[in-house]
Every structure is written in C-alpha cells, then in structure tokens.
Amino acid sequence: MSDVRPGADLVVVTDLVKRFGQNAAVDGVSLTIREGEVFGLLGPNGAGKTTAISMISCLIAPTGGTVTVGGFSVANDASKVKKALGIVPQEIALYPTLTALENLRFWGRMYGLSGALLEERVAEALETAGLADRAKERVETYSGGMKRRINIAAGIMHHPRLLIMDEPTVGIDPQSRNHILETVKELNKRGMTVLYTSHYMEEVEFLCDRVAIVDHGRVIACGTVEQLKRLVGDENVISVRIASIPDGVMESLRELTAVDSVTLHVPLLKERDGEPVQDSDVSPAGAGEGVTIEVLSRDSGAVIADVVGVLGRAGAHVLAVDVREPNLESVFLHLTGTSLRD
Amino acid sequence: MRWFHIGIRDLTITVRDKASIGILIGMPMILIVILSSALGGMSANLSKTPVAIVNLDQGTVGAQVTDGFFTDGQLSDLFLARRLHSPEEARSLVASGELAGALVVPLDFSKRLNTGRPSVLTLYVDPGREIAGTVFRSVAESLSTRVSAASVAARTSAYYVTQLRLEDPTLIGRAIGQAVASASATGALSAVGVAETTAVRGAELSYLSYYSGGMSVMFLMFGSMFGAFSLVRERDQWTLPRMLMTPAARTEILGGKMAGVFLVGAVQSVVLYAFTSALGVKWGDPFALVLIAVSTVSAATGLAIFIAAVAKTVRAVSGLAQMLIQFMAAVGGSFFPVAQFPVWMQPLHYASVNGWAIDAVLAVMRGGSALSVMPNVLALFGIAAAFFAVGSWRLRWE
Structure with a gap:
C-alpha cells in the first residue's frame, strides 16, 4: 500500500x-x-x-x-x-x-x-x-x-x-x-x-x-x-415529541428558513363518538401523552437546532427529537419496485 | 515453491485425518496379513503350481504318463496343469513366468519304448520358482524312472516267455526284479531320460510377498481417490477458487495438488515397505522399486485429476473412483494372481494401472532389475500422462 x-x-x-x-x-x-x-x-x-x-x-x-x-x-x-x-x-x-x-x-x-x-x-x-x-x-x-x-x-x-x-x-x-x-x-x-x-x-x-x-x-x-x-427525495423528517403545544408555535416553525412544511400529530384515538378517527382530525387539546410535530426540510442538519430553539423559547417541554432520513432500502424500493430482501 | 506448500498442506490434512490413515495404511496391512494367511499361511507359496503338459505321443504310454497330472489326487493338489499342443508355446509361457514348468512327451515315445529304444521327456522349468521347479522336476524324474522300469520289465518278461519258454510266473517275476535292480544299480535304467531346459525367472514368491505387492498397489490407488476427493472438496468449500485469486498460477496449484497425492503415496509406500519387510518380504532391487513406486504414484495422481475432472461432486468422485479402482484391482491381479485367470481374461490386466505395477513389483521381487521393468515403468508414466492430459483439460476450477 x-x-x-x-x-x-x-x-x-x-x-x-x-x-x-x-x-x-x-x-x-x-x-x-x-x-x-x-x-x-x-x-x-x-x-x-x-x-x-x-x-x-x-x-x-x-x-x-x-x-x-x-x-x-x-x-x-x-x-x-x-x-x-x-x-x-x-x-x-x-x-x-x-x-x-x-x-x-x-x-x-x-x-x-x-x-x-x-x-x-x-x-x-x-x-x-x-x-x-x-x-x-x-x-x-x-x-x-x-x-x-x-x-x-x-x-x-x-x-x-x-x-x-x-x-x-x-x-x-x-x-x-x-x-x-x-x-x-x-x-x-x-x-x-x-x-x-x-x-x-x-x-x-x-x-x-x-x-x-x-x-x-x-x-x-x-x-x-x-x-x-436524494433519488427518493431530499427531504428529511425532523420529528419532535413535546408534552403539550404552546400557542403560536406552529406558525413560528413555518417561518424558519429551509422548512418546507410543519404538521402536528397526536396519538391515534381509535374511536370518538363510536367512529374511528385519524390523528390529524384530533384536536391537540385531546392529547394526553404529548404531541408530535414533524418538520420537513431539505437541510435538516441546519434546521434541527432552530426547531428545538423555537420550541424552547415557546415554553414547550421537549420529550424526544428524531431525524428520519430516506435509506437505501427505500432507494432500492423506489428504483426497482421490490425490496432488497425479496 | 507454492506447489510445495500446497502439497505439504494436503499431506498434513491427510495425516491428521484418522479415517484416511486407517484406510490408506491400516487396511492394506490388515489385508496383506489376512489374505496371505488365509491362502495357506504367510510363508506358503502360491499354489497350485501352474504347469503345462504337451503330449505329442500317438501311443498309449504318453497318455499314461501325462494323465496322472489330471487324475491323480496328489498331483492335482500340487499342480494346476493344463494341456497344450505346442512345445514352443509351453516354453514361451514358462519363459514369461506364467507357468512354473512344462513337460513335453515326444511324438514316438510309445513306439521307442516298445521297441527297446531310449526316449527323452523334455522338461522346461522356471529356475526362479525354485521350490515349485524342484517338485516338478522330481515328479518328472519319478515318472521317467517308473516308465523305464516298466519298459525293462516288459522286455525281460517278453524275453523269458518268448525266448526261454518259461511259463512259471514266479520265476518270471523274480527275473524281472533282478533285471530292474541290476539296471538301477548300473545306472542303465534310462529308457526314459529327462532333458531339462531352464527359463528366465528369479526368486519364488510367497503369498505374503504377492499380496504385499498387490495390496500396496491397490491402496496407492485409493490414495489417489483421496486426492480426487480433495480437489473436488476444495472446489466446493471455495479454497480452490480462493487459491486461483492469489498470484499462484494454475500449473502451480495443480502441481501442488499432485504433489499432495504424491507425498501421501510416498508415505504409504515407505510404511508398507517397512511393515512387510519386517514380516519377511524380500522386495528386491530398491532402485527398481523406487522407479515403480514413482511411476505408479504418478499414474494414480493422473487418475485423481481425471476423476476430479469427470465427477462434479464428492459423492460422484466416491462412486466413480471405487468403480475404477476395484475394476483395476480385480483385473490387475491385486486380489488373485493373473495366471489363475482364464486365458481370455489375462490380457485385461494390461488395461489397469495395477496390472502394470504388480507385474513390475513381482518381477523385481523375483530378482528383476530396473532395466527389466522399464517397459512397465514407461507404460505407467504413459497412463499418468494420458489421465493428466484429459483431466487437466476437463477440470472445472470454479
């Protein structure tokens, strides 16, 4: 060598x-x-x-x-x-x-x-x-x-x-x-x-x-x-679970640079009034185990600190932060339509 | 030197495998002892002694002399006699070692004896088979003496009856006795002589010697089977392809695999030589034996490459190798002397490595030299080259 x-x-x-x-x-x-x-x-x-x-x-x-x-x-x-x-x-x-x-x-x-x-x-x-x-x-x-x-x-x-x-x-x-x-x-x-x-x-x-x-x-x-x-898509998902959601925090997050979208998720309630419901339909006020905010960004590395900072300044208690990237499995799936282990 | 390291590695793997050692060295030792003991004891000679009888006589005396070899219980136990019609053929077979001796009764044997003229039985003996030759010679001489005595008796009784007109059987009997005794005392009891012609062979072989040669050759062939196993197994377990991806050339790798078979064969040969020598086997000229061993192991190695090329799996190697080796052992004389085969089957032994090798080993045991076994050695190298050429051409490496 x-x-x-x-x-x-x-x-x-x-x-x-x-x-x-x-x-x-x-x-x-x-x-x-x-x-x-x-x-x-x-x-x-x-x-x-x-x-x-x-x-x-x-x-x-x-x-x-x-x-x-x-x-x-x-x-x-x-x-x-x-x-x-x-x-x-x-x-x-x-x-x-x-x-x-x-x-x-x-x-x-x-x-x-x-x-x-x-x-x-x-x-x-x-x-x-x-x-x-x-x-x-x-x-x-x-x-x-x-x-x-x-x-x-x-x-x-x-x-x-x-x-x-x-x-x-x-x-x-x-x-x-x-x-x-x-x-x-x-x-x-x-x-x-x-x-x-x-x-x-x-x-x-x-x-x-x-x-x-x-x-x-x-x-x-x-x-x-x-x-x-990036062949799949170059957006990472920054997932933040917080105890409760302060007022106005969603708008603050959407104003951050390189953030494409912000969505709020609460734990799935299987039924309300006898009918099945999706988490997006549920009011944050109904969440007992905390709520999850997902931020989509093309530059998650740079954005993640800003997201956590906005939530902290708004008084949210952050329970967990996770960044999910597209992986090679999803790339292979995207390119061939089959799984690597098929 | 990569080939050397491959060969040493294969030898190490074989020696470390107790089952292989048991088969390649333990089994021939056991079989040599068992077979030679079972067939008359380890010091017994190959019996029955193969001889030929050529009766050219058109009268009855020749038949009386020769029939004993086929009808007399004692002679039948001693000799495996067959009738031939040509003295030349009989002589040739003795010279080739196929027969220990031959007895030829001449054309006018009865006529000469009946008219009081001497006659001669011709005896061909292989001096290499000392004991068998001596027994055959003594039997022939005994026969000639009996026939001579009968001739003297017949002529004496004819004289007394026709010339002296004596009719008292007691007197005639006494007269015959005196005549035969007198002829015997003066050495004149030679109406039938035995003319002995020697042939070419060396020392006589015991069963122990025979099976030492036969089994050693057969298990050298089994050693080659292990070589074929090793090649196919290496292909399966990917060590052969891995070697091909190193800077080692294919010729070095193949040379190494051959060296492995060769080294295993050499170890087998040395151990079996020492073991059988300790039992009393006289192997003969060491240089000639080395030549035979090298050429036989070469042929076995070529066979290993051939089997590995033809068989795709270890299981196929096992089936093909056992079939080939057992066929060659059977027709080549590893189990029974070729001379005891039917005549039509005997040439088959040249179709086997064992046949050429055992012929050569037995010749050396009988006193043959390296030069005398050179045709066999060359034949074995030729077989090695043929197997190797086809095997290396057809060998699948990956």
Missing part, C-alpha cells in the same frame, strides 16, 4: 458482461473505484455482485467489457492484478482441520510471504481478527463469527491495495458482525481500498463512501449514500 494515491481511480470497470448460456449474470456494468474509499455493491441475492467481483478478481473471464486494477488489465496482466488484491469470499474458504495459524501461514505463502515477514503478518492478522489467543486451535472448533474473522484475516496479510469482501457478515452473531464492520473501517483508515458487497443496507450505509446498487446484473444507481437517498 506504499503507492496509495487517494482519490485516483484504482478499479475501472467498463461495460462488463458475463453470460452463462442465455442468462446474463452481469449485463453491462461500468463503475470506478477510487483509491482509499470503501465502495459498496448493494443488491439482493442473485443480483450479480459475486459474479462481478469474480471477474474483477480474475477468477472468471468476462464475456465482454474490460476491468483494470491499478492500471493493469485483468485480461492481460492477471498476475499483477492478483498481487494487488486481497479476497474475502462469501464462503469460509479455510481448511477446517488446520489451525488458524496454519491456515494463515498457508494463505500468506500463497501471496509470496515467507520467513520473518510471514510470521509478522500472521501475528498482525490474528491481532486484527482478535483471535491471537486461539491461533493454535483448529478452525473447525471455531464459532461462525470466529471463522468469518479468520476468513478476513487470510485476505489482508499481504496488505493488498484493494480488499474485496463478498458478504463477509452472512450468518453471524451481532457481536462478530460489529467486530467485522469495525475492522473494515480500521483497514480503510490504514489506507486500504475496500470493495464491499452486501445485501444488508445498514452495513453499506455504515461503511461505504460510495455505493453502486445492482439488480439483475446492472448498476441501477451509483453515488454516495446521500446522493442515492
């Missing part, structure tokens, strides 16, 4: 196609991954993410299109490309009857490490995985989360320029998942570029600087998480 040039194009994928018979698993994907970023490939199972990264990592040959990594063509300079890559496959690609130490030594040797450097990198990888104290135990005795962590450790020992992680948190406990996500953040801080595929939008949102949303072998949207969310 010595020749890292943050911001420079590290991976350039152009019109990438992979067909299996009549079926196009990847159908004209183009994208660029910049040095130093965490780039996410988000899409449901079967979207073509694994096929795409299999071509980027020289495992399978494309039917069409080109891929370069660090300026080297996957088709013509595969050995140079492979040296720059670290791979963490979706499967636990380890030898279960070997210890973690033996597995890491083996994979280190596959990347050309040997001698003192190999031992140093193995120790470093074990430390990163948080499993140094269990290094001499067979991998088959590990929990799913521990296996996943060693699976990652095996891919980072040679300090790759680009770490490709394919669904690295599938089927593990929350604690191991958090450990893995923090590890990815830490590796990225050290300068490692990461290509991260997942169908968990929370992970992608948490980790990735930029995201390509993939469906049916195509990139249907690409950009930062913020840019993608």
